[in-house]
Amino acid sequence: MPAHALKRSTLLTLCACVLVAQSMVAAVNLLIPQLASSGLHPSHTQILWTVDAYVIVFAGLLIPAGALGDRYGRKGALLCGLALFAAGATTSALAAGPAPLIAGRGVSGAGAALITPATMSILVRLAGPERRAQAMASWTLAIGLGGMAGNLGGGLAGQYLSWRALFAAMVPLAAVLAAAVAVTTPRTDRSAQGSPDPVGTLLLTAGLVAVLFGIIEGPGHGWTSARILTAFGVGALLVAAFTVHALRSRAPLFDPRVFRAAGLRASTLGLATGFFGLFALFFVNSQYLQEVKGFGPALTGVAIVPLIVGMALVPKFAARWSARPRPVVGTGLALIGVGLLAASTADAGTPYPLYACWLLVISAGTGLAMPALTLGVVVSLPPHRAGLGSGLGTSAREIGAALGVAVAGTVLAGHGGFASGMGPALRTVGAVVLLATALVVAGFRPAARRPAPTASGAPAVEEPAA
Numbered sequence: 373m374p375a376h377a378l379k380r381s382t383l384l385t386l387c388a389c390v391l392v393a394q395s396m397v398a399a400v401n402l403l404i405p406q407l408a409s410s411g412l413h414p415s416h417t418q419i420l421w422t423v424d425a426y427v428i429v430f431a432g433l434l435i436p437a438g439a440l441g442d443r444y445g446r447k448g449a450l451l452c453g454l455a456l457f458a459a460g461a462t463t464s465a466l467a468a469g470p471a472p473l474i475a476g477r478g479v480s481g482a483g484a485a486l487i488t489p490a491t492m493s494i495l496v497r498l499a500g501p502e503r504r505a506q507a508m509a510s511w512t513l514a515i516g517l518g519g520m521a522g523n524l525g526g527g528l529a530g531q532y533l534s535w536r537a538l539f540a541a542m543v544p545l546a547a548v549l550a551a552a553v554a555v556t557t558p559r560t561d562r563s564a565q566g567s568p569d570p571v572g573t574l575l576l577t578a579g580l581v582a583v584l585f586g587i588i589e590g591p592g593h594g595w596t597s598a599r600i601l602t603a604f605g606v607g608a609l610l611v612a613a614f615t616v617h618a619l620r621s622r623a624p625l626f627d628p629r630v631f632r633a634a635g636l637r638a639s640t641l642g643l644a645t646g647f648f649g650l651f652a653l654f655f656v657n658s659q660y661l662q663e664v665k666g667f668g669p670a671l672t673g674v675a676i677v678p679l680i681v682g683m684a685l686v687p688k689f690a691a692r693w694s695a696r697p698r699p700v701v702g703t704g705l706a707l708i709g710v711g712l713l714a715a716s717t718a719d720a721g722t723p724y725p726l727y728a729c730w731l732l733v734i735s736a737g738t739g740l741a742m743p744a745l746t747l748g749v750v751v752s753l754p755p756h757r758a759g760l761g762s763g764l765g766t767s768a769r770e771i772g773a774a775l776g777v778a779v780a781g782t783v784l785a786g787h788g789g790f791a792s793g794m795g796p797a798l799r800t801v802g803a804v805v806l807l808a809t810a811l812v813v814a815g816f817r818p819a820a821r822r823p824a825p826t827a828s829g830a831p832a833v834e835e836p837a838a
Contacts, residue, residue, distance in 0.1 A: 378498035378507060381556040386491040387514035389450065389549050393457065393484035394518025395525060396542070397427055397773070398654055400477075402526035402673065403535045410535065418470040424588050425474050429481030430488075431770035432581040436573040438489030438763025439625050446490045446497070447559045453486025454550045461542035476539070489762035496750055496761075497560040508750065509743040515769070516683035516738060519654065520676065527673025572617050572625035579610030580767065587774045591781040626764075630753065635697075636764075638815025639748030642701050643765050644772030645808040646741055649708045652776035652801040653715065653734060659790050664720050678728040682735025697744045698816040704741025705809040708734050712802030716795045748816075776801060 400407075400423050407419055414422065441449035460480030467473035492511055499507040529538040586603035593599050618624035631637055654676075661667040661675050711734035718727050749765040780797045787793030 378495065378500070378503060379556070381552075382498065382558075383495070383507065383510055385549070385552040385556045386450075386495055387510055389454065389487050389553065390491045390511060391514040391518040391521060392542070392545060392549065393430075393453075393487045394515050395522035396480060396484065397430070397770075398519050398522030399526035399529075399538060400426070400535075401654075402523065402530045402658060403538065406530050406535050412467065412470050412473065414470040414473075418474065420589075420592065421474045422470070422477055425477040426481040426484070427770060427774060428581055428584045428588065429478045430484045431584055431767055431774070432577050433482055433485035434489060434767045434770070435580075435763035436577055436625060437485040438493065438761070438766075441486065441490045441493060445559065446493045447553065447557055449486045450490035450494070450553055450557070451550055453483045453490060454546045454553070456480070456483030457487065458543045458546035459483070461539045461546070465536050465539035465543070480542075488766050492746075492750075492762035492765075494557060494560055498558070504750065505743065505747055508747045512742040512746050513683055513739075516742070517680060519650070520680050520683075523654065523658070523676050524673040527668075527670045531668055531670040569618075569621060569623060569625040572614055572621065575610050575614035575617060576625060579607045579614060580771075582607030582610060584771065584774055587771070587778050591778050591785060595782070633752045634815050635748050636752035638701075638812050639697075639745045639752065640764060640768040641808065641815065642705060642741065642745040642812040643749070643768040644775070645705055645805055645812060646708060646738060646745065647769040647772035648776040648779075648808075649712055649801055649805040650734070650738060650776070651773035652780040652798070653712060655777045655780050656715075656784075656794055656797060660718065660794055663790050664794075665724070675724065675728075676731065678731040679735045679738075682732060682737070682739040684739070686736050686739030697748055698813055700744045701741045701748075701816065702809060702813040704737045704739070704744070705805060705812060707737025707740065709737075709802045709805035709809060711737060712798050712805060716798035716802065718794070719791065779804070 404419060404423070407414060407422060437449065437453075457480050460476045460478070460483060463476030463479060464473050465476075467476060492508075495507045495511055496504060525538060525541075529535065582603050586600050586607060589603070590600050614625075615628050618626065618628050657676055658672055661672045667675060711730050714730040714733065715727065718730075746765055749761045753761040780801055783797040783800050784790060784793040787796065
């Protein structure tokens with residue numbers, strides 16, 4: 373596929389798809405008060421599952437969805453994902469009770485799991501090596517803007533519309549995106565390697581879902597409760613079983629030995645670290661602005677807009693330095709950690725402009741680190757496995773995001789109220805980000821030039837030097 377095959381219309385369409393899919397991770401959080409008082413009369417547990425079903429299914433299916441798109445067609449996977457996303461949104465919008473609402477969220481999450489890796493994989497195949505860094509910067513920006521759009525859209529719907537309107541709006545939007553994909557996006561070569569691995573897919577998906585369940589539900593049930601310990605134990609056993617199966621299989625879903633590549637390990641840890649800090653901030657930010665500062669839902673959605681600035685501007689410069697991941701990633705993740713520590717000093721008397729400055733620091737760090745980390749995953753695998761690479765990277769993002777919310781929620785629960793717990797929560801998260809940053813930077817070894825194995829055991833592309 374020639375490098376000039378990536379047209380601007382294709383790039384914009386694919387970025388719009390991933391933006392919409394990512395937006396629904398955060399949008400429902402700002403609708404919780406309206407859902408709780410709605411005619412559905414959901415219980416507290418049902419509200420939590422309305423929020424979590426999308427994330428659990430989304431993250432749990434990312435790796436299999438990316439690998440299947442590589443094998444059977446990325447454009448087809450993207451169109452199927454948009455159809456599932458719309459079907460789930462329709463189910464949620466028309467729900468007469470909590471169960472259909474939760475089921476619709478799960479179906480939409482399955483659609484998002486097909487959309488996200490397919491978009492990155494198509495970009496990698498069309499962009500070519502010379503435009504790959506710029507394409508990844510745009511894709512990463514779309515991920516970040518999706519979180520912002522989710523907060524803004526959820527806030528506006530919560531204050532001026534209804535929760536049903538948010539889901540209903542996703543249906544025509546998905547249809548428009550599907551039409552745009554059909555017109556602007558060419559089909560790419562499929563991966564000729566391997567055949568379906570239903571056993572591996574089942575083991576890995578079930579294992580990830582069990583681990584995510586434990587992470588998300590841990591703060592509510594207690595980290596040492598029988599339910600959570602069982603979830604983690606089952607998840608660990610299933611992932612171990614997948615590893616044994618994949619090492620013995622002639623055509624595995626993917627070969628776990630890809631993680632021998634230091635660049636891939638460092639990049640996935642870095643992605644998880646960045647989203648760990650970012651989503652902990654999202655979780656705390658909405659409560660701080662509404663409960664402490666007295667902002668309404670719509671104003672709360674608007675008040676996090678400063679996070680867009682760095683994400684929109686910095687990646688354009690970061691793409692130029694993508695060949696030197698160690699200083700770029702280290703600086704970016706460190707800025708996220710420092711910004712969180714600064715935000716931990718906020719209280720009722722903190723002027724919003726000062727708080728916005730701390731958001732800008734976090735934003736700049738995110739815009740600096742994420743393109744290089746995303747590219748680090750991509751170049752650690754051969755181009756025909758780009759869907760798998762996207763699945764691995766996005767799974768790391770979602771697991772990091774779930775951990776960030778869980779850790780912040782756990783620290784908050786250990787204090788008398790939100791006002792007294794916000795500072796310790798953000799300080800804890802910021803400290804973890806800085807510690808993990810040191811591990812990530814150490815993982816980008818300057819002399820690491822040894823090729824990583826592919827899913828078939830063959831050498832992959834060389835890792836970039838730091």
